[in-house]
Amino acid sequence: MDTYEHDVHCIFRRTGTTGFVIFERDGLLLRWRDPSSHLTLGDIDEDFVDMLRQLRNLNVRFGFISDRRGMDAWSYGRSEFAAVTRVLDELLSVREAIPDFWMAWDSLSRAGTEVRHQDDQRPRPDGGMIQRATQWYDVDSRNAVFVGNSSRGIQAAKQAKIPGISYSACRNDKATEIQRLGDTIERMLRQGHRPTA
Numbered sequence: 001m002d003t004y005e006h007d008v009h010c011i012f013r014r015t016g017t018t019g020f021v022i023f024e025r026d027g028l029l030l031r032w033r034d035p036s037s038h039l040t041l042g043d044i045d046e047d048f049v050d051m052l053r054q055l056r057n058l059n060v061r062f063g064f065i066s067d068r069r070g071m072d073a074w075s076y077g078r079s080e081f082a083a084v085t086r087v088l089d090e091l092l093s094v095r096e097a098i099p100d101f102w103m104a105w106d107s108l109s110r111a112g113t114e115v116r117h118q119d120d121q122r123p124r125p126d127g128g129m130i131q132r133a134t135q136w137y138d139v140d141s142r143n144a145v146f147v148g149n150s151s152r153g154i155q156a157a158k159q160a161k162i163p164g165i166s167y168s169a170c171r172n173d174k175a176t177e178i179q180r181l182g183d184t185i186e187r188m189l190r191q192g193h194r195p196t197a
Contacts, residue, residue, distance in 0.1 A: 011089065011102045012136055016061035019189035020137060020144040022130060022157075025066035025102075027149040028167065029088070044091065047175045051182040052097035060189065061137060063101030064088075065129060065153075100137075103129050105156075125152045127159030134160070142192045145185055163188065 023029065029052075031043045055062055066081075085102045092098050105125045134144055146157035146164040157164035165188075167181055 010104070011085065012133075013098075013100050014061075014137075015098055015100045016056065016059050018059045019061060019185075020134065020139040021055065021060060021062040021185055021189075022133060022144070022146045022162070023062065023064050024148040024150060024153045025064040025088075028147065029064060044088075045174075045178075047178045049092065049095055049097055051178050052092065052099075053095065054182055055185070056097050058186070060185075061100045061139075063099040063103065063133070065103045065105060065125075065133075067105055101133060103133060105129055125150070125156040127156045127161075130157060130160035130162055134162070143189065145188050147181065147185065 029045060029048055031045055052062065081104055089099070089102065130146065133139075134141065141161045141163075144162045146153065146160075146162045147167055148154050148157065148164060149166070149168050151166075154164040154166050165181070165184060
């Protein structure tokens with residue numbers, strides 16, 4: 001680990017050196033539950049962690065972006081986000097899948113300026129945080145990929161001019177689908193451009 005930067009919302013390291021992948025944390029690393037309830041360590045998707053370990057072995061730079069949700073259902077805020085980030089970071093480190101970064105969607109937003117629905121307390125994703133990460137790592141957008149399970153995240157990647165992969169872990173053969181996701185990421189990073197679809 002060469003460099004480490006930490007602020008209220010973010011952790012940036014320089015662990016990997018190849019490509020750049022931004023994953024949405026919630027729904028990918030941490031499984032969604034319906035109805036929403038407290039998160040537990042059992043909510044970490046082990047198949048997804050295996051894929052992260054493969055990316056780390058390939059020296060791919062990757063990390064996570066999420067809203068500021070904590071471990072408790074409907075808890076949002078800086079301290080809640082920091083607490084769950086510390087736990088997840090340590091768990092992934094032990095599993096040899098340590099991320100290069102953790103970010104919150106609204107890190108660059110000024111308090112009170114986020115536009116949101118009256119019933120939605122979560123920050124709205126925009127391309128600003130994705131651009132911040134690519135600038136910090138000096139990554140060309142052709143060498144970056146965003147993987148998300150929300151339309152808002154995919155839209156934010158589009159704003160940042162980063163190719164996006166829409167992925168939902170709610171599939172029949174999840175292990176096979178996650179392996180396909182890893183293969184797609186590797187192929188996109190090797191090609192250095194968006195796949196033709």
